[in-house]
Amino acid sequence: MEFNDLRIFQTVAAHGSISKAALELNYVQSNVTARIKLLEKELQTPLFHRHKRGMVLNTEGKRLLEQSREILSKMEEMKRSFQDKSNPSGILKVGIVETVVALPDILSSYHSKYPNVELSLKAGVTDLLLQKVVDMKLDGAFVTGPIRHPLIEQVEVIQEKLVLVTKGPTFSMEDITTRPLLLYNKGCGYRGRLESWMKVEGLIPKQIMEFGTFGTIIGSVAAGIGITILPESSVRNLAAVGTVFVHDVPDPYREITTIFIRRKDSLLTSTLQCFIDEIVSRTGYEHSLYSSSR
Incomplete structure (x- = not known):
């Protein structure tokens, strides 16, 4: 079995078609077909359900897809680990929750120092980004912490205060039961x-409206649709000009910590090491990398 066979298999799986995969890979169709058949012969099992309109992964094919992603990811990590550590390059895949106030400063500084690194950013909620790091689909992610997971290491980025955000200057606990709550999707640390x-408090919300982006949430609050909860830093400027108003959240729910996580048993490439060094440099949290199992 060759690594290239796994790449061909992944491409066919993604397109559900030999012809489309061959076009993307710039191979002749017969070569793609032959490599898939050889792979099935080596594994002694069919990997696809074949029909007139294309191909769909069967159970064994789905199993191989997950394993092949991990194998090829490990191979790419191995290649990157042998790079010139003073001049990293390649792609760094980073997940982000949208309200990390320190992120632009970190990204700008890192890009300035290491222009050969291509930063790929994926926005999402904490639970989703954690799973992507565990599955090695992301090199790391900025999430709400702390995270307790045996495979995860984390770097503290910033500690912040959560506030309730409304359109008007007044707020009471009863508003939660009479006004819609505008929140990120399930898995968001603020929502949790x-x-x-x-x-x-025994409060049952009138309605929860789920959104995927900060802009949509804060725009809807400013329009008077409902109430949300966010880090104070993310709405400070809007509150200063009266677009929205902020209200205190009591302890122990007020304090929130943003962390950067990585899978601790994956190769720490020079690209990622330099990124972590930049986080520590820009935030001042020295020696803050630690295992979440502690």
């Missing part, structure tokens, strides 16, 4: 804090 608080 609010839901824990409501549970303790």
Whole structure:
């Protein structure tokens, strides 16, 4: 079995078509077909359900797809680990929650120092980004912490205060039961804090409206549609000009920590090491890399 056979297999799986895969790979169709058949022969099992309109992975094919992603990811990590450590290059895949106030400064400084590194950013909620790091689909991610996971190491980035955000200057606990809550999707750390608080207080929200982006949430709050919870830093400028108003969240739900996580058993490439060094340099949290299992 060759690494290239796994790449061909992944491409066919992605397109569900030999012809489309051959076009992307710039191979003749017969070569792609032959490599897939050889792979199935070596593994002694079919990998696809074949039909007139194309091909769909069967159970064994889905299993190989996950394993092949991990194998090829490890191979790429191995290649990158032998790069010139003073001049890293390649792609660095980083996940982000959208309200990390320190992120632009970190990214700008890193890009200035290491222009040969291509930063690929993926936005999402904490639980989703954590899973992508565990699955090695991301090199690392900025998420809400702390994270307790045996495969994860984390760097503290910034500690912040959560606030409730409304259109008007007044707020009471009863508003949570009479106004819609505008929140990120399930798995968001901010949402988790609010839901824990409501549970303790015995509050049942009137309605929860889920959104995927900060802009949509804050724009909807400013329009008077409902209430949200966010880090104070992310809405400070809007609050200063009266576009929205902020209200305190009680302890122990107020404090929130943004962390950068990576899978600790993966190769720490020079590209990622330099990125972590930049986080520590820009945030001042020295010696802050630690295992989440502690």
